[in-house]
Amino acid sequence: MQLFCLFIMEKLNKGGTTEARPFVLYWMRGLFVFHKGSFVKIVVFKRNYLRLIGAEVRDSCGSSGTGETPQAFTPRRLTARPAESEHLEGKSTTTHYLVNSNKVCESSLHKMAENSKEKGAGIMKKIAFIGAGSMAEAIISGLVTQQVIEPENIFVTNKSNDDRFVYLKDQYGVTATRSLQLLVKDADLVVLAVKPKDILETMQSIKEYIREEMLFISVVAGVHTTSLEGIANKRFSIVRAMPNTSAAVGKSATALAANCHTKDSQLQTAITLFETVGTVAVVEETQLDAVTGLSGSGPAYIYYLVEALEKSAEKIGLDSETAKQLILQTLMGAADMLQKSPKTPAVLRKEVTSPGGTTEAGLKALQAHQVEDAFIACVQEATEQSKRMGNQISKELAKYVVSQ
Numbered sequence: 301m302q303l304f305c306l307f308i309m310e311k312l313n314k315g316g317t318t319e320a321r322p323f324v325l326y327w328m329r330g331l332f333v334f335h336k337g338s339f340v341k342i343v344v345f346k347r348n349y350l351r352l353i354g355a356e357v358r359d360s361c362g363s364s365g366t367g368e369t370p371q372a373f374t375p376r377r378l379t380a381r382p383a384e385s386e387h388l389e390g391k392s393t394t395t396h397y398l399v400n401s402n403k404v405c406e407s408s409l410h411k412m413a414e415n416s417k418e419k420g421a422g423i424m425k426k427i428a429f430i431g432a433g434s435m436a437e438a439i440i441s442g443l444v445t446q447q448v449i450e451p452e453n454i455f456v457t458n459k460s461n462d463d464r465f466v467y468l469k470d471q472y473g474v475t476a477t478r479s480l481q482l483l484v485k486d487a488d489l490v491v492l493a494v495k496p497k498d499i500l501e502t503m504q505s506i507k508e509y510i511r512e513e514m515l516f517i518s519v520v521a522g523v524h525t526t527s528l529e530g531i532a533n534k535r536f537s538i539v540r541a542m543p544n545t546s547a548a549v550g551k552s553a554t555a556l557a558a559n560c561h562t563k564d565s566q567l568q569t570a571i572t573l574f575e576t577v578g579t580v581a582v583v584e585e586t587q588l589d590a591v592t593g594l595s596g597s598g599p600a601y602i603y604y605l606v607e608a609l610e611k612s613a614e615k616i617g618l619d620s621e622t623a624k625q626l627i628l629q630t631l632m633g634a635a636d637m638l639q640k641s642p643k644t645p646a647v648l649r650k651e652v653t654s655p656g657g658t659t660e661a662g663l664k665a666l667q668a669h670q671v672e673d674a675f676i677a678c679v680q681e682a683t684e685q686s687k688r689m690g691n692q693i694s695k696e697l698a699k700y701v702v703s704q
């Protein structure tokens with residue numbers, strides 16, 4: 301089984317570049333903690349750095365983003381929690397208490413949390429969340445847990461769910477309001493966390509409150525910064541973020557991309573914010589579709605693998621509880637090996653594979669079913685879908701901008 305984990309890691313890496321390894325590894329670890337439920341912790345693995353992959357991006361500044369946007373001169377790093385689908389109706393799937401179970405990382409974690417607090421204390425006086433769902437709650441939980449900002453200075457709004465307001469107030473002590481003026485007034489940072497389908501309506505309702513000096517963070521999949529600027533009909537600092545649901549356990553692998561109006565200090569604020577819920581990589585905006593296909597959607601691929609392993613365990617006669625425990629520990633062990641060992645996934649895989657042994661027989665079955673190709677196609681298709689969604693929304697917004 302451990303071998304299968306290494307195999308998946310190898311295949312997912314093949315869909316991108318070797319630079320994707322820390323990213324893949326980080327979300328795998330996040331999944332395991334999320335899956336295990338009771339062993340929850342916040343870990344800010346700042347050593348997981350990603351390098352910028354040079355990419356051309358057109359922005360509202362009318363120029364290529366390469367070398368001009370703040371990310372071009374900022375160290376690229378991995379650092380990064382989910383919450384309200386409307387169906388949750390006030391309830392939450394987010395784990396609220398974050399306990400550090402990793403002794404090795406303890407001192408550096410505390411140091412980093414202190415750094416985040418220090419940075420946050422100076423930069424974040426008021427944060428407004430538009431959308432009070434899974435992603436918003438995940439981030440709020442990280443900020444409150446790490447005492448980056450006083451909870452009452454976190455303002456949230458949603459479309460119509462009052463139970464959700466009560467829940468968030470009780471759980472985190474945040475200020476919930478439907479007054480957009482109160483929400484955004486004096487906010488240094490606005491986090492847009494609505495579904496892509498609600499973007500037009502949301503931006504229309506808040507555009508009059510957007511000020512040039514404010515930092516706007518969008519976690520909305522696929523929606524380009526130029527589309528957000530276009531609909532607001534003004535130029536302002538926007539950082540797009542692509543976290544994943546492992547943010548719920550402080551283990552998101554988040555990627556950020558800033559538009560050309562974003563100051564370096566504002567990008568640092570965004571990094572600090574997402575470091576409270578995991579790791580952060582700074583990329584060009586054009587890379588966000590790939591990030592979405594790899595690590596944004598990534599948790600689902602691993603859950604799918606676990607479902608398949610659970611089915612296989614049943615077929616070979618193991619009881620489900622024993623199988624669950626074996627699968628989870630094998631996943632966690634493989635993730636730890638990948639993180640702590642200098643060996644590549646391929647070398648680690650070979651170490652499990654005795655010539656003529658069981659592993660070799662199992663791997664042959666995977667190859668016969670073209671599992672490698674399937675994983676590569678999976679990540680590529682998810683990436684293409686992110687592009688398609690983004691382009692479709694850009695077109696819809698363009699129609700709106702022209703006709704308004």
Ligand SMILES: NC(=O)C1=CN([C@@H]2O[C@H](COP(=O)(O)OP(=O)(O)OC[C@H]3O[C@@H](n4cnc5c(N)ncnc54)[C@H](O)[C@@H]3O)[C@@H](O)[C@H]2O)C=CC1
Binds near residue numbers: 386433435460496543
């Ligand atoms: N679920 C995931 O794994 C990930 C999701 N994302 C992105 O995060 C965003 C939010 O996702 P979730 O939190 O899962 O969604 P959700 O459905 O849980 O929450 C959406 C929130 O937006 C609010 N909303 C809708 N229209 C509004 C309006 N006009 N004004 C104010 N609030 C409004 C809803 O009331 C709700 O509170 C999406 O754009 C998604 O692409 C990004 C990364 C991963």
Ligand SMILES: O=C(O)[C@@H]1CCC=N1
Binds near residue numbers: 521
């Ligand atoms: O499936 C989706 O579209 C969103 C974006 C990344 C994860 N979930």
